[in-house]
Amino acid sequence: MIGHRPLRATASLFLALVLLLLGTSRPAHAHANLVRTDPAEGAVLQSAPSRILFTFDEPVRAVPDGVQIFDPQGDPVAAGTTATGSELAVALTERPLEGTIVITWRVVSEDGHPISGALTFSVGAPSTPGIATPPSFSNTVPEVPWVLTLARWLGYAGLLLAAGLVVFTAVFLPAGPGTGRARHRAATLTRAAVALAAVAWTAALPITAVYLLGGGPELLGEGSTWSSLPPAEYAVVAVVVAGLAAAAGLGTSPGSRRRRVAAVAAATAAVIAPALTGHTRAAGPEALVVGADALHLLAGSVWLGGLAGLALTLPALSGHGAAAARTLTRFSATAAAVLVALIATGSLLAWRILGSWSALAGTGYGRLLLAKIALVLAALAIAAWNRWSLLPRVAATKSADRRTSARPVVRATAIEGSILVAALLITGFLVDTSPEAAPARPAAVTSPGTRTTTLGDIAVEATLTPLSRGPNTITLKLRSASGEPAEGVAPPVVRLSSERAPLGAVPLTQVSAGFYTAQVTIPAPGTWRMQVSLRVTQFTNPVGELEFVIAG
Template sequence: MITVTAMITERLRLQGQHLLLALCLAMLPLVAQGHAVLLSNQPADNAMLRSSPDTLTLRFNEPVSPVFVRVLDPSGDQPLGELPAQARDNSVVVELPESLPDGGYLVSWRVISADSHPVGGSYRFQVGTGSVDWAAAEQWAAARESTLLHVLHVVNRSLLLLALLVLSGHILCRLLLWPRLGPAEQNRGLDGPRLWLPGSLLLVTTPLQILLQGLRMYGQDVSWRSLPEAAGLGLSSSLGQSSLVLLTSAVLLVLILTTGELARQRAGNGLALLVALVALGSLLMTGHIATAPNAAWLVPVLALHLLVAAFWLGAMGPLQRAARQADRMALLRLLQRFSAIAIVAVPALLVAGLAMALYQVDEAAALVQTGYGRSLLLKVAAVALVLLVALDNRFRLSRQLAASRQGTRQRLQRNLRVESGLMVGVIVLTATLSTFMPARDGAHHHSHDHYLPYESMGDIIQREIEGRLLTLDFQMAHDSVGENQIILAFYDADGKLVRPQAVEVRFDLPELEIEGQWRELEAVGQLYLMTVSDIMIPGDWTILVNALVTDFDRDAFQLEEEFY
């Protein structure tokens, strides 16, 4: 009877694991979009209109959720009051209830992208031909995220990831490492780390993450009275939804691991494993990878990366305690078992990390020219140091321990502390990466080659145009109407060549009321290139260029040229 009961229990446990694995796979997001980028807006930036527009339209590269769109005059007042913004496909549309009087206006906007990142900005336009004090209006432009809020988000996210990986890793270590420990070591608590700290940390940082996300969405004009509204905004985002899954899993996991009898039973370990997988799976519901165009293969790669990282970090505590308390043979068995798993797991971790890094950073220059790339380089350096320490443990200290060399335990304890500290640094850098836009080249890659055969194209148009933030060097090789090749280069105030995050161009022929379509340009190195065939009619054409400089800053350029 005991054997039959054990068999039934084991079968139920395995079926439960398979069921939860299926649920985890079903939870994986298949969103085929990425970080939101404003592609265009109507009215255009710096537009001078004869009459008031009926609507305001902001077009993005993906569906977004509007937080607010405000029309401000130079004094900071909202002449039309609060305006409801509607999401329509990839655009945000605001219907103006009445006409705007002549004057200058600043449109301040804030939206939430598919990966839960708040994105905001502002642009200006003018109704009528009078003079406008734009200097006074600029103070009402959409502000960047406050430094304090940014730091709080990174710190909280780091603590959350640390607590989650330690708890989940502890479960994996129970299944993979504890069989190498004898009953004496297990009874002395080597298999039960002090879980109250990471458990409590996870229960505090998860709801705090929802609130901080809401504050980031709300903007800088938040007050104590608006905290409930900010929390509601946080819950409505994909990060808030994944946090709810994580919080529920964290509560169950802490209850299982702190209930003495259940924690020591085999069924309790199986249940804890299922809940830990759900908790880790919550990280796959949002973020850069989950909303990348190739999420179908990137999300499983991230899942593998998380599992190995959790096991590695979760093993640090038990290994340190074993180095202090266990007898030499038990410690050797534990180290040998950990090394045997690491031989397979560490290469998988590195390959998964490399695959994601190569996808997020599509060219070497982005590693030093973007905040995402620089943070990624620091993370790679920290991981390299972790590997060096781990290799020293594996090939030097383990052999010295087997030979009973004096002082080996102390050196091993020191190395394990250093390894743990470096891994905490990796987690902090991972949390920092989540606040930057990936350096990948957007979603507009083309298979054809771009070139500018100036020697065979006749005239060359070259113009230098000053913007609010950058200077545009515009070059166009053309012979007549028809196909034309353009090349755009951007320079900062110091004359340094820079590459905006996204650039688009539009060709209009006002005399015939022809308004072209916005077209995204492909980045080639530091330049933006495109072959266009929009100019099919002779006349005085207006060329509009929009450049997304940062998440919150955009520059607009305009020139007029005659084509014959």
């Protein structure tokens, strides 16, 4: 078993590394944000442009039919789209009528989540009295369907359990007489976990494609739906399924050392493949974060698979005290290092994705992460009790009585594993939850066209006039607690949306310190929400939501 000194040395090394990295890192971005458009929002052009350019703050990917253009009559205008890096170019293939043009767009961020919005500009002169709004639009950040979250949870549970059991069987379970029943139990559960992972990861592909396109199951019959997924998504699923199948075939029965090494290698490849997609791709430095995510998955797999393996095999080894003792000793010696790696990489990932300690309580992602941490701490407490209290009792018991004395170990191990499965459920939600802060509650109305909110220590006063369909003016005033003009560490960002038409980010022009203005064309009456975000510190970016009622 591992001693106190090596454990403390390993923990100190990991802690020093994490503190060094955290002290020199910057927070990660979540979804991509629209930085500017050409033409600008609300612009009036003499003639229709041949190309419209959207620029984001991180690379984006176009999806089939993700951009739709409507002329002043509400009729679609043909166009082609190309995404290159952080730019989305829209080439008009036909000349629209003069008047106000509405463009709705939908792209996929680097972290794999879709975002959408709209742009309005006019050719010749704005339409009077207004333009017809297209029938329906998606929200700016569409909600993830529950069936996708379920598929991902089942996929991760099957993946980590299957790979961990392969490692347990190949590394920790000794070969020799008396272990056949234990190996059979482990092999049966491994095959079931492989089947679960294969079905769940494969099923997640079409669900993800439909989610990215913002449609329904009817889209599955179209070839463009399947091409909307990046090749990396298909590659990850292929590696997961093939890797687990190979690992289960090689590692669930006694074999040569080379066979066991090949099984562990295949299981490792399957486990680290998902680290190549998701929120970690939007964090930086990418190599560090992806590597930490891969190590985090590996550590979790070894822990979960080891617990399941112990719970299954210890009863079968109860009549073979030497084999049971070797199994417990081998896993116990590795478990300490695994837990250190799990905690260190989890801390690093939380910092890089969230960006601040306040985000733990201030975002949905952070609160889910706190719940996961609580479960992991509970599992750690049981593991410590198992390691330092129960196992020594078993070791000190005579061989004839070990079957009875091992029962508390088996029960504690089963409880610990159940807690980890619950933590995996939260992981399924984390994969599909944005790390960005949720908008603040709508502020109270101070006058028909003015709303106020507070972002950090800065008071924000937003005015929208004349509150009617068509051209409107936005003014934004930022004030400190003393009433002086204030600024954040970056300019504010304003987004407008309604249930039918998200206009997205509105380009602001700074008039003076703490004073911004913008022109925007609102295409339809009703309740419109203005989201104002301001990075008040390097790590804090609060968001306030204001509501305005637009007359017809």
